[in-house]
Amino acid sequence: MNNHAVLSASASHRWLNCLPSARLELEFENKSSEAAKEGTAAHELCEHKLKKALHMKSKRPVSEYDDNDMEKYTDTYVDFVMEQYEMAKQVCKDPIVLIEQHLDFSCYVPDGFGTGDCIIIADDKLHIIDFKYGMGVLVDAEDNPQMKLYALGALEIYDSLYDIKEVAMTIFQPRRENVSTWTIAVDELKTWAENELKPKAIMVYNGEGEYVPGEWCTFCRAAVRCRARAEEKLKLAQSEFKLPPLLTDAEIEEILAILPDLTKWANKITAYALDAAVNHGKEWYGFKVVEGRSVRKYKDEDAVAEKAMANGYKDIYRKSLIPLTQMQKLMGKTKFEKILGDLIYKPPGKPTLVPNSDKRKTYNVTNAINEFNKYKEEM
Ligand code: SF4
Structure with a gap:
């Protein structure tokens, strides 16, 4: 089995809660989504612009995703970082800024490494800033394990040089107008790393621990086929829907609380099964693929207009605003x-x-x- 980067920082919230998920995910292809590709393009543009702002050499990356929004959001990121840099200069005469820094936290997490978008060190304070271009999920910096792992990686390099006492972590998520910062003392961070992170990471690496479904399942590559998750959903469905003869208000409230999650999961199972049937010839016992409902359409709008006019119908266009x-x-x-x-x-x-x-x-x-x-x- 390939052990490389089994425990990625971005999935750490998941594997810290559901230890075997990291190994199970390896059985599924890691498809790069359009959103991920767009995110990479935005990160590259951020790196370039920040380097320019700091008078460093850089060549502007070319990307098919570049548009006005990306231009604007990457500018706001650079403004934010430069603002932080200026603030650091007021308390320290020679703060340093590191861009796209390779961070190795393998002393806590086997094979663990990542990249810090931006790190500012000013005397005994380290500030790590992570740019998130996604807008689906609002990301909070508070107690964020991905940020804590990056911070540990940064401390591995710079703690001995600067005797850092405190780490600030910022998630900069412009498309959600979200700037979230959280600060932790270095001692506290290292205690967490030694007492909680390290023992769990070793278990994850060795494929030990229990499957624990929760909100962290959402982006798990195994989510659709995960038995633990399915059992949890079905258990909920059974216990909630089998209560005869009439549901109480409290029971309806319980159902309301689980319905969105249950519906999302059910839709994913349906999409997975349909994809397998249509694209991979999978046959599901008791099910068949049929043609869905469709609506009639004009084959050629110009030809339709011409023919309708020729037959005396003038009032055939509808004007509407964009x-x-x-x-x-x-x-x-x-x-x-x-x-x-x-x-x-x-x-x-x-x-x-x-x-x-x-x-x-x-x-x-x-x-x-x-x-x-x-x-x-x-x-
Ligand atoms: S879907 Fe949830 S329970 Fe299943 S492996 Fe992934 S994180 Fe764990």
């Missing part, structure tokens, strides 16, 4: 606000039931009743 986001892109945000600002309104959103932990404020109940009934009529 979508709002496209209009804003066309004009630019400032001009869009100036020209059309007073002609834009935001109707109330569809009432949605979410857990109390959701950050949105509670909907006004009267509005909710009206909107709910409106949506019901539209359905």
Whole structure:
């Protein structure tokens, strides 16, 4: 078995919670998604721009993903780093900035290494900054194991040179307007590394430990076929849906809490089985592939228009505005606000039931009743 980088830093939240997941994931191809490729392009642009800002030599990378948004977001990253650098200069006369630094934390995690996007060292303080271009999941720096691993790797190189006492870790996630910073004393970080990280990492490396499903399953490559996860979902489904004759409010609340996760999991299983059947000829006993519903379409719009007109039908076109986001892109945000600002309104959103932990404020109940009934009529 190839033991190289079994324990990746980016998956550390998962393997610290579900120890055998790292080995199980090796059985599945690590496909690089479009989002991952876009992220790599954004990181390369960040590296280039930061080097330029620090008067270092760099050649601008060429990427098919480069667009106005990437330009803007990478600029904000560089502004943030430079701001941190300026602040460091006020307390230390010669802070250092390291870009795309290789970090080795293999003394805690077998074969463990990673890359720090940016590290600023100012006397006894080390600040590690991680750029995240993704926008799907909001990433918090607090107690973030990936950041802690990077910090340990950085301390391996620089602790003896600078006698670092404190580490700050920042997640810079511009597409979610998220800048999250968390600070920990070096002693505390090393205690965690010795007492918790190291023993668990050795077990993970040796393929030991129990499968523990949880929110960390979401990006696990084994998620769709994982038995532990399936058993957990089915157990929940069975216990929740087999309660005759009438469900109590408390039971409905419990079901509401698990439904999104259950639905997501069920959809993934369906997508996996369909892909296997369509693309790999897999036959599922009791199931067959059929053609889904489709709607009629014009073969050739120009030919349709010509023929309809020739037959005396003139009123065949519908004029419509380009979508709002496209209009804003066309004009630019400032001009869009100036020209059309007073002609834009935001109707109330569809009432949605979410857990109390959701950050949105509670909907006004009267509005909710009206909107709910409106949506019901539209359905
Ligand atoms: S899907 Fe969840 S339970 Fe299964 S191996 Fe992955 S992390 Fe562990």
